Amino acid sequence: xxxxxxxxxxxxxxxxxxxxxxxxxxxxxxxxxxxxxxxxxxxxxxxxxxxxxxxxxxxxxxxxxxxxxxxxxxxxxxxxxxxxxxxxxxxxxxxxxxxxxxxxxxxxxxxxxxxxxxxxxxxxxxxxxxxxxxxxxxxxxxxxxxxxxxxxxxxxxxxxxxxxxxxxxxxxxxxxxxxxxxxxxxxxxxxxxxxxxxxxxxxxxxxxxxxxxxxxxxxxxxxxxxxxxxxxxxxxxxxxxxxxxxxxxxxxxxxxxxxxxxxxxxxxxxxxxxxxxxxxxxxxxxxxxxxxxxxxxxxxxxxxxxxxxxxxxxxxxxxxxxxxxxxxxxxxxxxxxxxxxxxxxxxxxxxxxxxxxxxxxxxxxxxxxxxxxxxxxxxxxxxxxxxxxxxxxxxxxxxxxxxxxxxxxxxxxxxxxxxxx
Amino acid sequence: xxxxxxxxxxxxxxxxxxxxxxxxxxxxxxxxxxxxxxxxxxxxxxxxxxxxxxxxxxxxxxxxxxxxxxxxxxxxxxxxxxxxxxxxxxxxxxxxxxxxxxxxxxxxxxxxxxxxxxxxxxxxxxxxxxxxxxxxxxxxxxxxxxxxxxxxxxxxxxxxxxxxxxxxxxxxxxxxxxxxxxxxxxxxxxxxxxxxxxxxxxxxxxxxxxxxxxxxxxxxxxxxxxxxxxxxxxxxxxxxxxxxxxxxxxxxxxxxxxxxxxxxxxxxxxxxxxxxxxxxxxxxxxxxxxxxxxxxxxxxxxxxxxxxxxxxxxxxxxxxxxxxxxxxxxxxxxxxxxxxxxxxxxxxxxxxxxxxxxxxxxxxxxxxxxxxxxxxxxxxxxxxxxxxxxxxxxxxxxxxxxxxxxxxxxxxxxxxxxxxx
Numbered sequence: 001x002x003x004x005x006x007x008x009x010x011x012x013x014x015x016x017x018x019x020x021x022x023x024x025x026x027x028x029x030x031x032x033x034x035x036x037x038x039x040x041x042x043x044x045x046x047x048x049x050x051x052x053x054x055x056x057x058x059x060x061x062x063x064x065x066x067x068x069x070x071x072x073x074x075x076x077x078x079x080x081x082x083x084x085x086x087x088x089x090x091x092x093x094x095x096x097x098x099x100x101x102x103x104x105x106x107x108x109x110x111x112x113x114x115x116x117x118x119x120x121x122x123x124x125x126x127x128x129x130x131x132x133x134x135x136x137x138x139x140x141x142x143x144x145x146x147x148x149x150x151x152x153x154x155x156x157x158x159x160x161x162x163x164x165x166x167x168x169x170x171x172x173x174x175x176x177x178x179x180x181x182x183x184x185x186x187x188x189x190x191x192x193x194x195x196x197x198x199x200x201x202x203x204x205x206x207x208x209x210x211x212x213x214x215x216x217x218x219x220x221x222x223x224x225x226x227x228x229x230x231x232x233x234x235x236x237x238x239x240x241x242x243x244x245x246x247x248x249x250x251x252x253x254x255x256x257x258x259x260x261x262x263x264x265x266x267x268x269x270x271x272x273x274x275x276x277x278x279x280x281x282x283x284x285x286x287x288x289x290x291x292x293x294x295x296x297x298x299x300x301x302x303x304x305x306x307x308x309x310x311x312x313x314x315x316x317x318x319x320x321x322x323x324x325x326x327x328x329x330x331x332x333x334x335x336x337x338x339x340x341x342x343x344x345x346x347x348x349x350x351x352x353x354x355x356x357x358x359x360x361x362x363x364x365x366x367x368x369x370x371x372x373x374x375x376x377x378x379x380x381x382x383x384x385x386x387x388x389x390x391x392x393x394x395x396x397x398x399x400x401x402x403x404x405x406x407x408x409x410x411x412x413x414x415x416x417x418x419x420x421x
Numbered sequence: 422x423x424x425x426x427x428x429x430x431x432x433x434x435x436x437x438x439x440x441x442x443x444x445x446x447x448x449x450x451x452x453x454x455x456x457x458x459x460x461x462x463x464x465x466x467x468x469x470x471x472x473x474x475x476x477x478x479x480x481x482x483x484x485x486x487x488x489x490x491x492x493x494x495x496x497x498x499x500x501x502x503x504x505x506x507x508x509x510x511x512x513x514x515x516x517x518x519x520x521x522x523x524x525x526x527x528x529x530x531x532x533x534x535x536x537x538x539x540x541x542x543x544x545x546x547x548x549x550x551x552x553x554x555x556x557x558x559x560x561x562x563x564x565x566x567x568x569x570x571x572x573x574x575x576x577x578x579x580x581x582x583x584x585x586x587x588x589x590x591x592x593x594x595x596x597x598x599x600x601x602x603x604x605x606x607x608x609x610x611x612x613x614x615x616x617x618x619x620x621x622x623x624x625x626x627x628x629x630x631x632x633x634x635x636x637x638x639x640x641x642x643x644x645x646x647x648x649x650x651x652x653x654x655x656x657x658x659x660x661x662x663x664x665x666x667x668x669x670x671x672x673x674x675x676x677x678x679x680x681x682x683x684x685x686x687x688x689x690x691x692x693x694x695x696x697x698x699x700x701x702x703x704x705x706x707x708x709x710x711x712x713x714x715x716x717x718x719x720x721x722x723x724x725x726x727x728x729x730x731x732x733x734x735x736x737x738x739x740x741x742x743x744x745x746x747x748x749x750x751x752x753x754x755x756x757x758x759x760x761x762x763x764x765x766x767x768x769x770x771x772x773x774x775x776x777x778x779x780x781x782x783x784x785x786x787x788x789x790x791x792x793x794x795x796x797x798x799x800x801x802x803x804x805x806x807x808x809x810x811x812x813x814x815x816x817x818x819x820x821x822x823x824x825x826x827x828x829x830x831x832x833x834x835x836x837x838x839x840x841x842x
Contacts, residue, residue: 016477023478050497056437057444057501058508065507068500068515072493076471079490080478086486087479094489099565120565144520144541 002168003125004029007039007135007158011175012232013077014044022173022232023084026130030090035125037165039135039158040081042073063108067137067148071097074134074154082132092130095120097137097146101164102157104138104147111138111147113156113219116164125165133161152213159216163223170220171228172212178229178238179204179211181257181407186398191409192239193256199245200256200350201227203384207348208261217241245352245383255351255360255405260398262391264294265319266344266376268311269326271336278333279310282326289325291318295346295379295388307336311377313388316342344376345394348386349401355382367404373397423589424546425450428460428556428579432596433653434498435465443594443653444505447551451511456546458586460556460579461502463494484529488558488569492518495555495575503553513551516541518558518567522585523578525559525568532559532568534577534640537585546586554582573634580637584644591641592649593633599650599659600625600632602678602828607819612830613660614677620666621677621771622648624805628769629682638662666773666804676772676781676826681819683812685715686740687765687797689732690747692757699754700731703747710746712739716767716800716809728757732798734809737763765797766815769807770822776803788825794818 006029008022030036050069054061061069078094085092101117124131135154140147149156155172162170179201180190196204198221205214211229220227220241230238272278279298286293297311314322319340326338354360364385368375373396377388389397402408427450429443451457471490475482482490499515506513522538545552556575561568570577576593583591600622601611617625619642626635632650641648641662651659693699700719707714718732735743740761747759775781785806789796794817798809810818823829 016474019478053437053497053501054504057440058504060508061504062507062513065500065503065513065515068503068517069497072496072500075493075496076474076490079486079493080474082486082489083475083479083482086483087481092483092486094486096489096567146517 001033001035003035003037003165005037005039005158005162005165005167005170006173007154007171008041008081008173008232009154009175010041010044010047010077012173013040013081016080019043019077019080019084020087023081023088025232026081026085027088027090030130037121037125037131037133037161037167038081039133039154039161040074040077041135041154042070043077043080046073046076064145067108067146070148071134071137071146074136078132078134085130090130091128092132093124094132094134096134097157098139100133100161102133102138102160103141104149106140106142106145106147108145108147110150111140113138113149113160114141116160118161118164121161121165133157150215152216155213155216156219159219159223159225159227162225163219167225169226169228171230173230173232174211175231175233176211177231177234177236179209179241179257181409182398182402183260186260186395187258187402187408189408189410190257190402191407194237195240195242196256197243197245197248197352198241199383200352201241203348203350203381204257204259207259207350207384207386208263208346209257209259212241245355248352254353255349255407257350257407258398258401259348259350260394261346261348262394263315264313264344264346264388265316265340265342266311266313266388267319267322267326268309268339268341269335270309270339271307272310273334274306274308278335281329281333282310285325285329286312286314286322289321291322295377295386297377313344313346313377343391344388345391345397346386346388347394347397347401348384349405350384352383354385361385363404364401367400368397371396371400373400422454422456424456424458424586426458426460426579426583426586426588426591427594428575428592429462429502429594429653430575430596431462431465431468431498433594434461434463434502437501440464440498440501440505441508444502444509446653447502447506448509448511451551458542458546458552458554458582458588459502460554460575460582461495461498462556462575463491464498464501467494467497485566488529488567491569492555492558492567495557499553499555506551511551512549513553514545515553515555517555518578519560521554521582523554523559523581524562525570527561527563527566527568529566529568531571532561534559534570534581535562537581539582539585542582542586554578571636573637576634576637577640580640580644580646580648583646584640588646590647590649592651594651594653595632596652596654597632598652598655598657600630600662600678602830603819603823604681607681607816608679608823608829610829610831611678611823612828615658616661616663617677618664618666618669618773619662620804621773622662624769624771624802625678625680628680628771628805628807629684629767630678630680633662666776669773675774676770676828678771678828679819679822680769680771681815682767682769683815684736685734685765685767685809686737686761686763687732687734687809688740688743688747689730689760689762690756691730691760692728693731694755695727695729699756702750702754703731706746706750707735707743710742712743716798716807718798734765734767734798764812765809766812766818767807767809768815768818768822769805770826771805773804775806782806784825785822788821789818792817792821794821
């Protein structure tokens with residue numbers, strides 16, 4: 001008998017029929033003799049509807065109240081799934097994040113889990129019940145206020161609960177069959193991966209693969225939680241995320257896949273005086289605005305002018321704020337115009353295999369060159385190569401790299417609509 | 422500076438515009454220098470929508486999960502009102518029933534408040550904040566599960582908080598201007614009452630007046646909470662509920678008003694053996710089915726047959742269950758057919774004045790006789806007379822009694838649509 005944590009996303013819980021189907025799967029797992037803890041996201045459009053109501057009463061709603069509002073969504077889906085399980089003759093018990101002992105920081109809207117004390121969950125399991133926990137939410141350790149975990153929060157709730165309960169596996173049910181070697185909507189013969197290491201999954205997530213959020217993979221890695229990403233529409237096995245790159249032998253180490261990201265923009269600060277401390281002042285200004293940057297490129301001064309250009313990428317949503325904060329220090333630091341370009345895309349190749357196989361970067365660049373794609377910025381880690389290119393060439397680039405590294409499978413990938421939180 | 426508890430019903434919070442108007446009133450009260458605690462019902466149709474979803478996944482949803490589901494409604498309205506207050510520049514802080522210290526029994530769907538420990542509410546008030554508390558909900562003392570208080574629960578939350586905080590007044594905002602001498606939809610010149618005692622209000626509520634639920638008035642009476650029933654659409658004073666009939670002098674004691682109730686049905690158990698203990702067995706059977714009964718009539722045996730008829734009234738919603746449970750014991754006790762009649766109505770006259778004014782019963786019965794209304798059952802308390810009549814004659818009866826006791830006012834009553842919980 002195993003202890004299984006299952007997480008279902010919003011599209012799997014969109015209406016009463018889907019909720020009933022999810023309940024059937026949960027009860028089947030219980031009947032197979034396993035202890036089951038289920039984490040639910042909010043139903044389909046609930047979150048958007050609540051956000052819309054909030055905007056109607058206050059264009060800038062206080063974050064504490066926003067969390068109180070949004071957490072109603074998971075409370076609703078959670079209790080409905082419990083009712084559907086009960087209709088199938090099994091016993092279920094739903095808990096809010098707070099009741100389940102999900103203790104967080106007090107950063108409303110983007111809280112981090114500090115600790116999970118699932119005493120009530122454990123007791124209900126010991127009584128033979130199926131336990132449901134509202135995802136995406138917790139309670140602040142300091143203020144005892146209700147918090148939310150930000151994007152992908154329900155995945156994180158599931159992995160954190162699995163860690164605290166020492167579960168055998170954390171199953172993340174989604175609308176795709178698992179993690180693919182590339183986005184199947186771009187590459188029809190993309191191959192479903194049977195297994196990836198935490199590090200590879202982290203690089204994939206950070207490079208734009210949306211199937212698992214970065215924070216949930218980080219949590220899984222830290223506590224060694226075996227994560228099984230699979231489809232809520234089929235019973236086929238999906239992708240197991242576990243193990244470390246360090247433990248792979250050379251034969252096992254391979255290229256994982258190609259990830260892409262359309263959400264970034266490029267900022268170029270021109271005519272920056274080539275003096276110590278100026279670049280630091282620029283990056284400190286961006287950091288003070290609480291904006292994360294991704295890739296950075298500083299051109300070597302090409303002439304004796306004593307000036308250089310600094311280019312970096314960030315999320316498009318932070319673009320206007322970043323440009324505005326740079327304009328404020330422009331006079332003081334004496335740099336030139338700040339250029340903003342949101343017609344860029346990022347394509348990345350991830351795989352533990354690149355550590356032991358020289359020539360990966362060369363093959364990567366050759367593939368892009370043959371596809372006529374120009375590289376604007378290049379950035380690498382031990383198991384990843386990323387390049388910034390024109391957004392119009394992103395699909396071509398993904399296909400070219402996928403083919404160059406022979407990542408395709410034999411079957412056509414299955415693609416579903418929708419996404420969860 | 423006073424401490425004011427305000428309760429707003431679902432129709433006052435139906436959409437974003439109404440929520441903003443409620444927020445304006447709350448902020449105006451705060452700006453007038455008062456401490457304000459607000460209790461909100463769920464928005465308009467939220468509860469019905471959630472109930473509908475529940476039925477879709479489980480025709481007989483477990484009550485614990487139903488409470489988890491329904492409490493999301495007040496959580497939503499509560500946080501939205503807090504956001505609307507914040508948009509007006511005031512500081513608000515919303516709490517769930519559990520966070521506000523509303524401790525209840527564990528009777529899901531119909532829990533009773535055991536204690537209110539509003540430590541966090543008090544702290545937020547001391548910090549100058551407007552405090553919002555989700556109505557209708559609490560947390561079970563024994564199981565720590567989320568509970569709901571049943572019909573009129575948000576009113577009870579408000580009065581219980583007012584008692585615990587020693588508030589100066591508990592304002593119940595509703596869609597009528599106050600408590601009327603009769604339902605203005607039946608009696609156009611019904612008079613708004615400026616003040617009534619707890620006892621009179623209890624009798625009115627128990628007799629079908631819907632403006633305040635029985636349990637909330639009982640709570641107010643026990644803890645001496647001054648209740649102000651008023652309209653959320655005007656600033657006119659409404660009706661103050663306070664004081665005891667005992668403290669009224671003869672001049673003050675008057676007839677309060679006429680209440681009516683269309684929700685009851687009549688059950689007649691025929692041919693009951695006229696022996697000690699048989700009637701008791703019948704009423705124990707009904708009580709064991711957790712059904713409340715209202716009026717009771719036992720006919721004296723009219724012949725020497727040794728048989729009698731027992732008639733009682735109950736809520737129509739309990740009718741089928743009551744008949745079914747009686748049929749089960751019919752053979753054992755040897756009574757005849759059980760008759761069920763749901764075409765009855767109850768009309769009641771309430772007022773402290775009837776204690777000191779003889780002849781009230783006579784005038785009451787004369788008025789009905791003149792209106793051609795036949796009385797089926799009559800039932801009285803010290804300050805109330807109630808009769809059961811045909812439902813088709815209910816409006817005529819209310820008008821006749823209202824006129825006979827000269828209860829009308831000079832102004833036409835204002836009637837709004839909708840109702841809250």
